[in-house]
Amino acid sequence: MTNKIKTQTLDINKIREDFPVLAESMNRHPLVYLDNAATSQKPKSVINRMHDFYSKQYATVHRGVYTLSQNSTWECDLVRNKCREFLNARDTSEIIFVRGTTEAINLAAFGYVRKFLKAGDEIIISEMEHHANIVPWQLLSQEKGFKLKVVPVSDDGELLMDAYQKLLTEKTKLVAITHISNALGTVNPIKQITHLAHQAGAKVFIDGAQGAVHLKVDVQDIGCDFYAFSGHKIYGPTGIGVLYAKRELLEAMDPYQGGGEMIELVTFEKTTFAKPPLKFEAGTPAIVETIGLGPALDYVMTLGFDRIEAYEQSLLKYATEKMSQIEGLTIIGRAKQKDALVSFTLKDIHPHDIGTILDQEGIAIRTGHHCAQPIMRRFGLPATARASFAFYNTKEEIDKLVAGIEKVKEVFA
Template sequence: MEQTAVLEHFDVEKIRQDFPILTRKVNGKPLVYLDNGATTQKPKQVIDAIVEYYTQLNSNVHRGVHYLSQLATDAFEVTRRKLRPFINAAHEHEIILTKGTTEGINLVASCYGKAYVKAGDEIIISAMEHHSNIVPWQMLCEERGATLRVVPINDAGELDMEAYRAALNDRTKMVAVTYVSNALGTVNPVGEIIRQAHAAGAPVLLDAAQAVQHLPIDVQALDVDFLVFSGHKMYGPTGIGVLYGKEKWLDAMPPYQGGGEMIKDVAFEKTTYNELPFKYEAGTPNIEAGICLAHAVDYLETAGLNRIAQHERELLAYAGGRLLEIPELRIIGTAQEKSSVVSFLLGGIHPYDVGVILDKLGIAVRTGHHCTQPLMERYGIPGTVRASIAMYNTKEDIDALVAGVQKAAEMLA
């Protein structure tokens, strides 16, 4: 399918033309979409690919000898082939297609936990994790009699690296941390986190749900053991995600689910499991989303992740400066290294009330705890208003947000 031409510079107006939803109105106002941390909008290239699948290719994959099944299988496997260089995995079979980040984390917690975690062992996470990178590890610890250890953060929203180093010991069986905080925008020093964990003999899982669409990622350079992310946060469909795992771990761990595709031979006496990556892909996958994720990868690579990162850094700095012009507004999360998220409170006004007024003005933001309740408790707040930036956002979007927050301040004072 035709892709947008490679841009010599980042032309945001050209990018915006590829996203049909950005032309619509909400409550009679032009849509200003700043809830990209929850999900991103989709370019025409991805939307067209969805239509093409259902009108030209619809068939099950990996199992049929007929023409449509072969076409669908080939298109589905193109995605795996494109994802390998996208994150610089060593092998295609290290790319497992999942439902999303949450399933990827649960898969590792379950399968790695069965193989390697026993009573008295420890799992390390951070105080800024999404619930999806807390609860699976809690469940594992309860099941295996292990201990969950939490690395604290400072007031700026940065990890206490001294506390992290002190937490590592010979009982540490996994370090699971977010690459970029969905609630604060903090970019964690993941290279150092991985080096320290490996020195202690522990593998690392990175939650890259809020990173892969904003920053280039090289899993081999990082030497990370597991990395998970979701398609819908990187301009692709919902219901599809990626688990990267080093071959040595994926080979050693037991399967996650039993069923079709993940088997080589089945008898009532014994089943032999399939080779990678199919060992972890039981049942019929989300074929349409799997195929269309390749088009999202193409789109990101065409736009250029380095150009996207620079554009979003400029917008983030602009948003922070403009918002702080508003009396009584305070930003929650002021780490030196941030990406694409500005969370804030407006005096003593509840975030929900600010969000409702912004919605009336056609401005989409997220309010609440952002699935990070322990983090909000750390700051002693019920939640925040979160504006999360994507490649198609503009300074005009930020200006509209600032004007909307000022209006909310006047109305709710």
């Protein structure tokens, strides 16, 4: 890609044509899809690649001596290398294929934390974590006697960095923090968080389920020990995701699951394990989902994160301005560094009622606790409504959202 292309703005109409579902209608209205933080829509390149792979190239990986299987293995290896490039990892052995971010966190919890932490050691998470970045650490802590400490957030939804620094002690062995909050949109200073944790001698796990979708991730620059993301949030298939971990950690860690493909030699007395990444990939993997992840990453890398970020920030700015003008609407989460997502409440109208009425206008938003009950509790709310944007959304769609919210107010006037 030349620099000239990179500096051009995105052609949103052309992009929208790449995502077939965006041309669908919903409840007699053109679909306005604003639930991208839950899962994103898929471009034709992903859909066609998976269809073609099943039609012409499908076979198992790492086992067959026959050509079809060797090609299948080769294609999956290419995607692994693409993931390495995407995260700027040093080596493909640092890219573990998992089902998604949730499995990546469980893998790190059971493969690393379970082995290397002792009773009394401390794990730091934050108040804004998704349940997936709370529950696995909690389960292990209960079993092994680790202590879970929580970094609080400000009224604007920003991590309180002073409080974080005070929580870091020589007992801290792991800091597990989200890159971007799915409930508030807050972008956390993960490089600084990592630096401080390393000074205290702790390892760092970054939940990149939202982060990798909206920001350029360079794991070497961040310096984190683990970084995870899900394919389905980054315009790829469900059932595939990536755990990045530093090679020396992967060497030292215990396998997460036992089974085929992750072994070197098996007798009834003893098993020796394959080297990373296969050590952590027991069983036949999600082959076609892995293949589908390739064109999804190609799509965002071709658009370029500088352009994606600039455009998505323009959507956020526009949505924030327009929605702030709606009387009775309160935006939850006003961090200075924020991703294109607006979590809100509307007077005393319950988010589910907002969601149902907007749905009748063809507008899909998320309502509820966003699998982040602790942060909802922090703001004294049982639930919020959330509109989350992708680079295929438009200002016209935000206008429709605003008109839809006005309609909600009319129904509940």
